[in-house]
Amino acid sequence: MRQVRVYPDSNAVAESTAARLLLAISDAVAVRGRADVVLTGGTVGIATLAAAAASPLVTSIDWTSVHVWWGDERFVAAGHSDRNELQAQEALLAHVPLPEGNIHRMGDSDSFASAEEAAASYEEEIAAAGTPAWDVLLLGLGPDAHVASLFPGHPVFTGPTAETHAVHDSPKPPPTRVSLGLASINRAREVWVVAAGSGKSDAVADSVRRTGVPGGAVDGTSRTLWLLDVAAATQI
Template sequence: MRHEILGDRAALVRSAADRLTALIGDLLVAQGRATIAVTGGSVGNELLAALADREIDWSRVHITWSDERFVEAGSADRNAQQAREALLDLVPIPEANVHELPASDSATLDEGAVQATAMLEELGRIDLTLLGMGPDAHIASLFPGLPGVRERGARVIAVRDSPKPPPDRLSFTLDAIDASDRVWLIVAGDDKAEAVALAHSGADADIAPAGAPQGRLETVMLLDDAAAAVLLD
C-alpha cells in the first residue's frame, strides 16, 4: 500500500472526487461500464456528495457497498440510504444499477450474507472498492480482533457484536476487497493518525485490518494532513 497526503479535509475530498471522476471516465471508454463499491462514514458521504455535479455518464455506472448496517430498508442508519441522499437521488443513475446489500426486513443476517455474496458474483469484478478507516484501524466492518478479518472464501460475511452500533452488519471480506482491481482508503482527521501509522507498520491484519488490503492493480491510502501527522513523525 502506498499513501498520498492531499492537504486539508476539503482538499482530500476534492482530489478524491477528481480522481474518481477521471477513473470512471477512463473505465467507460475502455470497457463500457464502471463498477464501484462505495463506503459509508462522513468522509465517504462527502466524497459522494462532491460527485453530484460532475459530468459522469451514470447510465453505465454500477454502485454497491463494501459494508452495510443490517437494519431495515430505508433506515437513516443504512449506508445505502445516506448515499442516496448524498448522491444517488440527485443523479440519473438507473435503479437497476444500484446494488444494495440486503436489509433486516428482507432476510436474516446469515441469509443476507449469502444473498449479498451471490449478488457480487453476478455483478462481476469490481473496478474500485472505496474504504474508510476507523480510529481502531478497522475497514468496512472488519474490526481488529473479530473473526471476520480471518474469514476466507465468502465474499460477504455476517458481522455480529460490532464494536460500533448497530451490532449486526454485512461486510466484504478481505478476499472480496482484494478481488477488486483498485482499493482506495479515504482517511481524514487527527483521530485516525495513530491508526494510519499502525496500518503502515506491517502489523498483522488482526491488529490493523486497514493495512491488509491488496487490490489487483492498485492500493492507495489518500490522507488529509491531520490523518498523516503520526506517519510523518
C-alpha cells in the same frame, strides 16, 4: 503498489477523491464499457460523494454503464438513517441518471430474517454480475483501523475470508452488519482508503506499516491509494 497522498484538510481529501473517482469511472467505461464501484460510508466517504455530485465532471459520465456496490452495510430496517446506502443516495445517487437496476444495495432487516441471509443474497448478486474485479473500491478507516465491517480481533477478520460475511457483535454500533470479505475487497483493481483527523493517525500508521490490522490487509491488484489529510498522516 501502495501510494500515499496527503491534503491540507478533510474537505480537500473529499474534493480530490471525488475528482479522482469521477475520472476513474469515466476511464473504466471508456476502456471496458462498464464501471463497477464499491462505495463506503463515514464522514469523509459521504462528503466525497457529495463533492462528486457537485462536480462538473459528473455530467461527462455515461451512468447507464456504471454499477454501484457497497463494502459493508448496517443490518437495520430499510430507510434507517444508519444505512450507508441511504446516505449515498442523498449525497450522490439521487443526483445522477443512474438506473435503479445498477444500484446493488445490501439487504436490510425488513427484507431478510438474518444477516447471514442478506450476506448470501449479496454474494449471489455479485456472482450474477460476473464477480467483478471492482474498478475502484472505497474504504473509510476507523480509529481502531477497521475497514468495511472487518474489525481487529473479530472472528470475521481473523477467520477464513469469504466473498461476503454476516457480522455480529460489532464493537461499533449497530452490532449486526453485512460486509464484503478480504477475498472480495482484494479483487479490486484499485483500493482507495480515505481518512482524516488526528484520531485516525495511529490507525493510518499501523495500516500503512502492515502491522496486522484490517487496514493493513487491503490491497488493490493494480494500486492501493491512501488519501489523507495532514492530521491523519502525522504518524507515518
